[in-house]
Amino acid sequence: MRTANPSAQPAAITIDLDSIRQAHERIRPRIHRTPVLTSRSLDALAGARLFFKCENLQKTGSFKIRGATNAIFSLSDDQARLGVVTHSSGNHAAAVSCAAAWRGIPAFIVMPKNAPAVKCRAVESYGGKITFCEPNVTSRSETAARIQAQTGAVLIHPYDDDRIIAGQATAAKELLEDFPQLHAVLAPVSGGGLLSGTSLAAKSLCPAIRVFGCEPQRADDAYRSLATGTLQHLETSDTIADGLRASLAPRTFAILLKFVDGILLVSESEIVATMKLVWERLKIVIEPSSAVALAPLLRPTGLKEIAFPPDHGSTKPSIGIILSGGNVELKW
Amino acid sequence: MRTANPSAQPAAITIDLDSIRQAHERIRPRIHRTPVLTSRSLDALAGARLFFKCENLQKTGSFKIRGATNAIFSLSDDQARLGVVTHSSGNHAAAVSCAAAWRGIPAFIVMPKNAPAVKCRAVESYGGKITFCEPNVTSRSETAARIQAQTGAVLIHPYDDDRIIAGQATAAKELLEDFPQLHAVLAPVSGGGLLSGTSLAAKSLCPAIRVFGCEPQRADDAYRSLATGTLQHLETSDTIADGLRASLAPRTFAILLKFVDGILLVSESEIVATMKLVWERLKIVIEPSSAVALAPLLRPTGLKEIAFPPDHGSTKPSIGIILSGGNVELKW
Numbered sequence: 316m317r318t319a320n321p322s323a324q325p326a327a328i329t330i331d332l333d334s335i336r337q338a339h340e341r342i343r344p345r346i347h348r349t350p351v352l353t354s355r356s357l358d359a360l361a362g363a364r365l366f367f368k369c370e371n372l373q374k375t376g377s378f379k380i381r382g383a384t385n386a387i388f389s390l391s392d393d394q395a396r397l398g399v400v401t402h403s404s405g406n407h408a409a410a411v412s413c414a415a416a417w418r419g420i421p422a423f424i425v426m427p428k429n430a431p432a433v434k435c436r437a438v439e440s441y442g443g444k445i446t447f448c449e450p451n452v453t454s455r456s457e458t459a460a461r462i463q464a465q466t467g468a469v470l471i472h473p474y475d476d477d478r479i480i481a482g483q484a485t486a487a488k489e490l491l492e493d494f495p496q497l498h499a500v501l502a503p504v505s506g507g508g509l510l511s512g513t514s515l516a517a518k519s520l521c522p523a524i525r526v527f528g529c530e531p532q533r534a535d536d537a538y539r540s541l542a543t544g545t546l547q548h549l550e551t552s553d554t555i556a557d558g559l560r561a562s563l564a565p566r567t568f569a570i571l572l573k574f575v576d577g578i579l580l581v582s583e584s585e586i587v588a589t590m591k592l593v594w595e596r597l598k599i600v601i602e603p604s605s606a607v608a609l610a611p612l613l614r615p616t617g618l619k620e621i622a623f624p625p626d627h628g629s630t631k632p633s634i635g636i637i638l639s640g641g642n643v644e645l646k647w
Numbered sequence: 648m649r650t651a652n653p654s655a656q657p658a659a660i661t662i663d664l665d666s667i668r669q670a671h672e673r674i675r676p677r678i679h680r681t682p683v684l685t686s687r688s689l690d691a692l693a694g695a696r697l698f699f700k701c702e703n704l705q706k707t708g709s710f711k712i713r714g715a716t717n718a719i720f721s722l723s724d725d726q727a728r729l730g731v732v733t734h735s736s737g738n739h740a741a742a743v744s745c746a747a748a749w750r751g752i753p754a755f756i757v758m759p760k761n762a763p764a765v766k767c768r769a770v771e772s773y774g775g776k777i778t779f780c781e782p783n784v785t786s787r788s789e790t791a792a793r794i795q796a797q798t799g800a801v802l803i804h805p806y807d808d809d810r811i812i813a814g815q816a817t818a819a820k821e822l823l824e825d826f827p828q829l830h831a832v833l834a835p836v837s838g839g840g841l842l843s844g845t846s847l848a849a850k851s852l853c854p855a856i857r858v859f860g861c862e863p864q865r866a867d868d869a870y871r872s873l874a875t876g877t878l879q880h881l882e883t884s885d886t887i888a889d890g891l892r893a894s895l896a897p898r899t900f901a902i903l904l905k906f907v908d909g910i911l912l913v914s915e916s917e918i919v920a921t922m923k924l925v926w927e928r929l930k931i932v933i934e935p936s937s938a939v940a941l942a943p944l945l946r947p948t949g950l951k952e953i954a955f956p957p958d959h960g961s962t963k964p965s966i967g968i969i970l971s972g973g974n975v976e977l978k979w
Contacts, residue, residue, distance in 0.1 A: 350682040352704060356772070371930045372684060433927075440688070591977060595765075598703045598973030600930040641930030645923060 324546065325569035330477045332519040335488055335512070338385040338481035345384050345417060349373050349486070351493055354596050361612040363623070364633045366497065368490045371601050371641025375437065377558075378486050378509055378639050379403075379410035379473075385482030386471045387414040395420050397467035402426070402448070402455040405434030406558055406640050407473040412443030423468050425458045427451075431557055433644045451551055452562065474508030475564030484512030490635050491520045499621055502637040503607045504528035504537045504578065505559040507567025509639060514574035525576045527621055529608045531555075531586065536562045538578040541571060555583055558604035558640060579611040579620055586610055593638070600645075605638040612636075656878065657901035662809045664851040667820055667844070670717040670813035677716050677749060681705050681818070683825055686928050693944040695955070696965045698829065700822045703933050703973025707769065709890075710818050710841055710971050711735075711742035711805075717814030718803045719746040727752050729799035734758070734780070734787040737766030738890055738972050739805040744775030755800050757790045759783075763889055765976045783883055784894065806840030807896030816844030822967050823852045831953055834969040835939045836860035836869045836910065837891040839899025841971060846906035859953055860903065860910045861940045863887075863918065868894045870910040873903060887915055890936035890972060911943040911952055918942055925970070932977075937970040944968075 352367045370378035387399060398421030401411045408424045415422035422443040426435060427450035438445055448458040463470055472479065486509070487500060500517050504510040507528075514526040530537050531554035539547040540563050548562040563571065581589075590606035592613070593599065611617050612634065623632045684699045702710035719731060730753030733743045740756045747754035756775040758767060759782035770777055780790040795802055804811065818841070819832060832849050836842040839860075846858040862869050863886035871879040872895050880894040895903065913921075922938035924945070925931065943949050944966065955964045 350704075372682075376930055594932050594977055598708055598932040600926050600932060645926055 324565065325572055326565035328569050328573065330481050330515065332516070334477065334481040335484040335516050338478070339485045339488060341388055342381055342384040342482060342485065346380055347373050348489055351490060352597050352599070356596050357592070361634070362618055363612065363631050365612070366490065366494050366633065366635045367597060368486055368635060368637045369599060370486055371599060371605060371638050375406070375409045375413050375441075376640055376642040377406035377410065378483055378637070379406040380413060381485050382479035382482030382508060383407065383410035383414040383471065384417070386476060386478040387411070387418050389478050390469060394469055397469070398422060399471045400425070400459055400462050400466065400468040401471045401473060402459045403473050404557055404560055405430050405437070406642060408443060409434060409437040409441060409642070411471055412438045412441035416442050421468070423462045423466060425455055425462065427455065431642070431644050434642055437642065452548065473561065474506035475566045477566070479508050480512045480515070480567065480570070482512070483509045484516040486637055487513040487516040487635070488520065490637070491517060494633070494635065495521060496633055497521070497524060497635045498623070498632040499525040499527065500635040500637065501527045501529055501579075501608045501611070503556070503559055503604050503639050504530050505534070505604070506561040507537065507563045507571055509637065510575065511567040511570035513637060515570055518574045525621060526574060528571065528575055528578045529611055530578055530580055531559055531607060532580045532582055534559050535580055537571065538580055540568055541575065541578055544572070556586055556604040556607050558602060559607060577621070581607055581610040585613070589613060599638075600641045600643060601638050602640050602643040605640055608636050608638065656897065657904055658897040660901050660905065662813050662847065664848070666809065666813040667816040667848050670810070671817045671820060673720050674713055674716040674814060674817065678712055679705050680821055683822060684929050684931070688928050689924070693966070694950055695944065695963050697944070698822065698826050698965065698967045699929060700818055700967060700969045701931060702818055703931060703937060703970050707738070707741045707745050707773075708972055708974040709738035709742065710815055710969070711738040712745060713817050714811035714814030714840060715739065715742035715746040715803065716749070718808060718810040719743070719750050721810050722801060726801055729801070730754060731803045732757070732791055732794050732798065732800040733803045733805060734791045735805050736889055736892055737762050737769070738974060740775060741766060741769040741773060741974070743803055744770050744773035748774050753800070755794045755798060757787055757794065759787065763974075763976055766974055769974065784880065805893065806838035807898045809898070811840050812844045812847070812899065812902070814844070815841045816848040818969055819845040819848040819967070820852065822969070823849060826965070826967065827853060828965055829853070829856060829967045830955070830964040831857040831859065832967040832969070833859045833861055833940045833943070835888070835891055835936050835971050836862050837866070837936070838893040839869065839895045839903055841969065842869075842907065843899040843902035845969060847902055850906045857908045857953060858906060860907055861943055862910055862912055863891055863939060864912045864914055866891050867912055869903065870912055872900055873907065873910055876904070888918055888936040888939050890934060891939060909953070913939055913942040917945070921945060931970075932973045932975060933970050934972050934975040937972055940968050940970065
């Protein structure tokens with residue numbers, strides 16, 4: 316279901332590379348600097364040199380711990396005292412629960428009732444207190460507001476928050492510190508926390524780099540928002556990429572409008588085939604949302620869609636891919 | 648089926664830390680220095696701090712490329728000219744094929760006809776020429792000898808070879824360079840190339856460290872060989888750990904007798920449960936043989952079996968685990 320929200324225009328951009336550097340200093344002692352993997356067989360399939368930033372190997376199994384840790388450790392003791400509340404389909408929920416436990420404060424988590432069981436168990440394992448809601452934006456926000464009023468907890472929005480965006484940006488910062496020669500970076504996009512942070516960090520550190528968001532066809536609000544210049548919303552989505560069912564917010568939309576070169580859409584079958592290929596070739600477990608960021612490059616048109624070769628001659632492009640998480644139900 | 652071979656006594660030990668250092672210099676430009684992963688949830692289950700050396704993320708998907716590269720790049724041009732021949736249930740086969748391709752020479756590979764399809768495809772993808780044999784030691788050796796006679800290729804034995812042992816030892820060398828404080832290292836054992844190299848490297852670099860081999864109950868020749876002091880053979884085994892169906896050789900047996908502190912046996916159900924746990928918690932794909940090296944620590948008696956706590960008081964032991972490979976058929 317698609318809706319446009321003409322009143323929701325892009326916000327002003329209020330973070331920069333300094334915010335990202337400060338976030339990195341704040342979270343560095345608590346998170347992993349995740350490895351970057353390569354695969355000659357995947358390079359051959361893509362016709363490019365691929366550098367996979369493995370946030371599936373990050374603490375809590377996704378990049379979300381970066382933003383959550385930055386947000387929660389940015390709070391003053393007085394702000395933090397009554398805990399934090401958030402709504403999330405899963406990975407942000409686990410991350411907020413974990414970071415709140417590190418800080419020693421309660422975490423109240425609103426999750427859609429169709430969230431994967433593995434993600435609910437993760438929240439509980441970190442001590443988060445779950446309240447289930449209907450799987451739509453309105454129910455999420457209303458439930459979170461109610462809990463906020465009842466408990467006095469501080470809302471940590473999953474992406475419409477500068478502290479979250481600055482935290483998520485540190486994955487791309489690490490990748491580009493390790494591999495500054497990259498021609499492009501691809502990341503999945505949902506609410507836009509990861510992609511806005513990635514694009515802001517990448518363009519600030521390497522002005523010539525190109526940055527693309529990757530999105531399921533079944534959850535194409537970012538594609539339509541950038542195409543129309545007006546923020547679009549998904550009310551619901553049934554994509555297998557369960558981490559990508561949210562819509563952009565004014566804050567992330569503004570950053571994407573300025574720093575992102577395009578949004579690439581992928582089908583459900585491309586997501587599944589790519590996920591399997593990564594498990595087989597890279598020997599790592601990724602969730603469907605992660606596969607979305609590689610899938611476009613496996614199409615015959617992949618490099619053309621990101622405008623290679625423009626002037627690179629015979630040089631194979633070097634492309635960074637942010638594998639966002641690895642929290643998937645194993646059925647066997 | 649079990650047989651003792653009283654004539655096969657341990658050989659003299661003809662490699663040392665210098666051989667391992669030379670091997671590392673030789674192979675370093677061609678292999679990955681694999682990452683070491685940690686997991687608080689697995690630590691909690693084991694009651695120890697665990698450091699997973701991820702050879703499943705190594706080139707060709709297992710540690711075997713270390714030994715194969717060292718052996719093949721140790722050959723003179725004249726020795727290498729007619730190619731190499733080997734017999735292997737899979738990972739050594741892929742590794743020899745890959746290293747031979749790097750050197751630009753043919754690789755003739757004898758594989759048991761029940762080898763996993765994924766491992767056969769890997770050999771072919773590197774250009775190895777497969778000849779299938781019966782799944783027993785006699786057929787393997789006879790088929791390899793015949794091909795050797797026909798082609799003039801040099802035999803690269805999968806483990807009864809100092810160059811192979813020195814190469815496999817570099818995984819433990821890297822692990823202990825990164826984490827010299829480890830109290831123990833666990834590795835799977837089959838023919839003993841990995842475990843002999845691991846124990847020789849570990850005891851040479853850290854004399855106080857303890858080293859244990861881990862083996863399926865269904866393929867317990869190393870356990871019985873060390874218990875009796877006489878080299879024992881498996882004629883066949885049907886363990887799910889398809890990489891651990893070979894038997895020790897005189898050369899590896901000698902090193903194990905001197906440097907290994909014990910062999911821990913695990914059941915088939917422990918192997919499967921551990922493999923699933925690693926996929927879930929570490930977000931990496933490992934094959935059953937890799938799970939064998941963690942499985943003993945997940946038993947209530949795990950630390951006692953490796954004699955902790957001896958004099959460590961309240962300090963949790965730090966234990967390195969070599970995850971040997973990730974080549975497993977994905978069924979979905």
